[in-house]
Amino acid sequence: MRATIAVASSNETRPMLDSGVEWIGRIPSHWRVLQTRRVCDLTTGWRDTQDAEPGGEYPFFVRSQTIERIGTYSFEGEAVLTSGDGAGVGKIFHHHVGKLEFHQRVYLYHAFRHVTGRFFFYYLREHLHRVVLAGNAKSTVDSLRRPMLQEFPVVVPSIPEQRAIVSFLDRKIAVLDSLLCKKARLAELLDEKRHALVTDAVTKGIDRNVPMKRSSIEWLDEIPEHWDVQRGRFLFRELALPPRPDDGVVTAFRDGQVTLRENRRTDGFMLAEKETGYQHVREGDLVMHSMDAFAGAIGVSESSGKCTPEYVVMEPSDERVSNPCYARLLRVMAKRNYIFVISPSVRERAPRFRFVAFKDVPLPLPSLKEQREILHYVERESPPLVKAASKLQEQVASIEEYREALISAAVTGKLDVSKEEA
Numbered sequence: 001m002r003a004t005i006a007v008a009s010s011n012e013t014r015p016m017l018d019s020g021v022e023w024i025g026r027i028p029s030h031w032r033v034l035q036t037r038r039v040c041d042l043t044t045g046w047r048d049t050q051d052a053e054p055g056g057e058y059p060f061f062v063r064s065q066t067i068e069r070i071g072t073y074s075f076e077g078e079a080v081l082t083s084g085d086g087a088g089v090g091k092i093f094h095h096h097v098g099k100l101e102f103h104q105r106v107y108l109y110h111a112f113r114h115v116t117g118r119f120f121f122y123y124l125r126e127h128l129h130r131v132v133l134a135g136n137a138k139s140t141v142d143s144l145r146r147p148m149l150q151e152f153p154v155v156v157p158s159i160p161e162q163r164a165i166v167s168f169l170d171r172k173i174a175v176l177d178s179l180l181c182k183k184a185r186l187a188e189l190l191d192e193k194r195h196a197l198v199t200d201a202v203t204k205g206i207d208r209n210v211p212m213k214r215s216s217i218e219w220l221d222e223i224p225e226h227w228d229v230q231r232g233r234f235l236f237r238e239l240a241l242p243p244r245p246d247d248g249v250v251t252a253f254r255d256g257q258v259t260l261r262e263n264r265r266t267d268g269f270m271l272a273e274k275e276t277g278y279q280h281v282r283e284g285d286l287v288m289h290s291m292d293a294f295a296g297a298i299g300v301s302e303s304s305g306k307c308t309p310e311y312v313v314m315e316p317s318d319e320r321v322s323n324p325c326y327a328r329l330l331r332v333m334a335k336r337n338y339i340f341v342i343s344p345s346v347r348e349r350a351p352r353f354r355f356v357a358f359k360d361v362p363l364p365l366p367s368l369k370e371q372r373e374i375l376h377y378v379e380r381e382s383p384p385l386v387k388a389a390s391k392l393q394e395q396v397a398s399i400e401e402y403r404e405a406l407i408s409a410a411v412t413g414k415l416d417v418s419k420e421e422a
Contacts (some may be wrong), residue, residue, distance in 0.1 A: 013416065013419070014028045014029070014413070014416060015028065015029040015030075016028060016029060016413075017029045019033050019153075019155065019412075020033060021033060021153050023127075023130055024127075024153065024155060024412055025412070025414070026413075026414070027155055027412055027413045027414075028157070028413040030158075031155055031156060031157050031413055032114075032155075032156045033153050033154065033155055033156070034114060034153070034154050034156050035150065035151050035152065035153060035154070036109075036149055036150050036151065036152045036153075036154055037150040037151070038113075038114065039112065039113055039114045039115045039120065039154055039156065040080075040109045040110060040111055040112045040113065040115070040120065041109070041110055041111040042107060042108070042109055042146060042149055042150060043107075043108050043110070044084065044102075044104060044105065044106065044107055044108065045061075045074065045101065045102035045103050045104050045105075045106055045108065046074070046104050047060065047070070047074075047101055047102065047103055047104060048103065048104060049062050049063075049068075049103065051070060051101075052068040052069065052070055053069055053070050053071050054069060055069060056068075056069035056070040056071040056072075057069070057070075057071055058070055058071070058072065058073040058099050058100060058101055059096065059098075059100050059101070060100070060101045060102070060103075061081045061094055061096070061100060061101070061102040061103060061106050061108075062102075062103040062106065063083040063084070063085070063086050063088050063092065063103055063105055063106060064083075064088060064092065065088070065092050067094070070101045072101060073099040073100055073101050074100075074101055074102070075099070075100050075101070075102065075108060075110070076098065076099045076100075077097070077098075077110055077111075078095075078096075078097045078110065078112065078117040079094075079095075079096050079097075079100065079108050079109060079110045079117070080093065080094070080095050080108070080109040080110075080117055080120055080121045080124060081093070081094045081096065081102055081106050081107065081108050081109070082094075082106070082107050082109075082124065082128065082144075083105070083106060083107075084105040084106060084107050084144050085105050085144065086105070089144055090128050090129030090130075090131065090144075091129065093121060093124060093125040093128075094121075095117060095118055095121035097117070107144065107146075107149060109124075114156050115154065115156055115162060116159065116162050116163065116166065118166045118170075119157075119162040119163075119165060119166050119411065120154070122165070122166065122169055122407050122410070122411050123154060123155065123411045125407065126404055126407040126408045126411060127408070127411075128152065131144065131148050131149075131152060155411060155412050155413065157413065164417055164418060165410050165411060165417050168410060168417040168420060169406070169407060169410055169411075172406060173403060173406075173407070176399055176402070176403045176406075177403075179399060180396055180399050180400065180403075183392050183395055183396050183399070184392075184396055186392050187389045187392040187393050187396070190385050190388050190389040190392070191385075191389055193385055194382055194385040194386060194389070195335070197378065197381055197382065197385070198328055198332065198378055198382065199332050199335075201328075201374045201377055201378050202325065202328050202329040202332055202374060202378075203220055203223065203329070203332060203364065204222070204223065204224065205224050205227075205366060205370060205374065206373060206374055206377045207224075210224045210225065210226065211224070211225040212224060212225060213225040215229070215364070216229055216362060217229060217362045217363070217364065218338065218362075219333055219336045219338040220364065223364045224366070227364050227365060227366050228364075228365040229362050229363065229364055229365060230318075230362070230363060230365050231359065231360055231361065231362055231363070232355075232358045232359045232360065232361045232363060233317075233359035233360070234317070234318060235316065235317060235318050235320075235321050235326070235363060235365065236286065236314040236315065236316060236317055236318075236321070236326075236358075236359075237314065237315060237316075237317040238312060238313070238314055238355040239279070239285065239313045239314060239315055240279055240313075241279055241280035241281075241282070241313075242279070242280060243278045243279060243280045243306035244280055244306070247278075247280060247304070247305045247306035248260045248261070248262060248303070248305045248306070249261045249262075249305060249306060249307065250281045250287070250301055250303055250304075250305035250306065250307045250311075251264070251307075252287050252288070252289040252292065252297040252298065252299060252307075252311060253297060253299075254292060254295045254296045254297050255296065256296060256297075256298060256299040256327065256328075256331055257299055257302070258281075258287045258299040258300060258301040258302060258303075259301070259302040259303050260302075260303040260305050263302075263303065276309075277308070277309035278306045278307065278308060278309065279306060279307060279309060279311070279313060280304075280305075280306055281301050281303075281304060281305055281306060281307050281311075281313055282301065282304050283301055283302065283303055283304045284300060284301065284323060285300070285301045285313050285314065285315055285323070286298075286299075286300055286301075286313070286314045286315070286316075286323045286326060286327055287299060287300070287301050287307070287311055287312070287313055287314075288311065288312040288314075288330070288353065288358070289310060289311055289312075290310050290311065290312055290352045290353050290354050291310055291351070291352055291353075293312075293330075293334055293339050293343075293353040294334055294337075294339040294340040294343065294351050294353065295334065296331050296334050296335065298327055298330045298331050298334060299327045299331075300323045300324050300327045312353070312354060312355050312358065314355070319368070320365060320367065320368045320371075321365075321368070321371075322368060322371040322372060322375065324375055325371040325372075325374055325375050326363070328375075328378065329363065329364070333361075339351065339353050342357060342361075343357060
């Protein structure tokens with residue numbers, strides 16, 4: 001919001017008038033608002049994603065920000081493309097000049113009149129999402145239909161003004177995008193450093209001077225010589241406690257947090273009409289989502305509640321076991337792809353990792369004292385890295401917000417680019 005206010009409050013010295021469209025607001029008095037069908041033509045492709053050919057001569061635009069390749073083309077010229085359905089609706093845009101191929105659910109705008117293709121790209125990129133947010137799209141699977149797109153209102157300055165706006169935005173956005181890439185990369189490096197810290201601690205211990213030995217564990221080359229190795233069934237027992245009437249639903253997230261769903265978010269989840277097979281989870285239990293463990297959905301429950309039978313709920317069967325330490329270890333095992341490899345798949349990229357598979361997995365076993373020392377070390381050293389990465393992510397979000405506000409203000413005339421310094 002701060003970025004929007006800062007840009008929008010830039011000098012409105014030109015005569016302005018109401019555009020007649022609430023979300024556009026005021027525009028320069030000599031600008032027009034036209035329906036999309038009056039400024040360009042619209043068509044869709046006929047190809048499917050599986051038609052992609054790595055190394056193909058021509059760009060192949062699918063419902064993704066990633067541009068594939070293909071050996072043929074069906075369009076040549078200037079085009080703006082956007083996803084017609086799926087998660088990319090209102091979020092994915094491309095501007096291309098030349099030969100190209102495009103997916104059957106990708107919309108291609110062309111034959112521009114009254115607008116330049118590049119100006120239209122910036123305008124659409126910033127404002128088309130309003131069609132989705134307005135509730136005109138399906139509630140279950142986001143989609144755009146041709147009538148929505150053809151009637152979409154477009155602010156139209158003169159062609160010289162459009163060229164000035166495009167030149168201004170190309171220059172400014174390039175600087176902002178470069179800054180975004182640098183900050184996002186720094187955040188990634190901090191996250192990688194934190195992961196390496198946790199991985200080394202739970203697989204090698206925190207004393208770098210101890211002798212190491214070859215490991216019998218497939219995903220670990222070496223472990224400290226004094227560590228034992230035990231299979232999962234000798235360290236944990238599976239629980240199947242009956243749910244209680246007042247239990248809330250506990251969810252295991254891919255970042256390792258296991259908590260009541262209401263503590264985090266409820267959107268994006270389907271509520272079960274019948275809770276057949278649900279089980280009670282106690283605070284402190286070790287929980288694995290059998291179909292998402294491969295992606296890191298493993299952790300110690302922060303809450304008591306109930307969960308689906310797809311969850312594996314465990315407690316230590318050996319007094320030498322610390323649940324928090326093993327939760328971190330199992331997430332490292334997942335990140336190294338071991339869970340995915342040993343688990344049978346029930347749908348694409350969703351292997352089921354149940355206790356029957358886990359019980360035969362060999363795991364390193366440090367002493368309980370050393371496990372506690374490892375946890376203390378990780379909990380001391382990780383937070384500064386998490387905090388630094390979080391600060392960078394906040395900066396990225398602020399820059400993205402400013403970037404979009406800048407585009408919106410420029411293409412709707414609230415920012416007079418002729419008065420801005422190059």
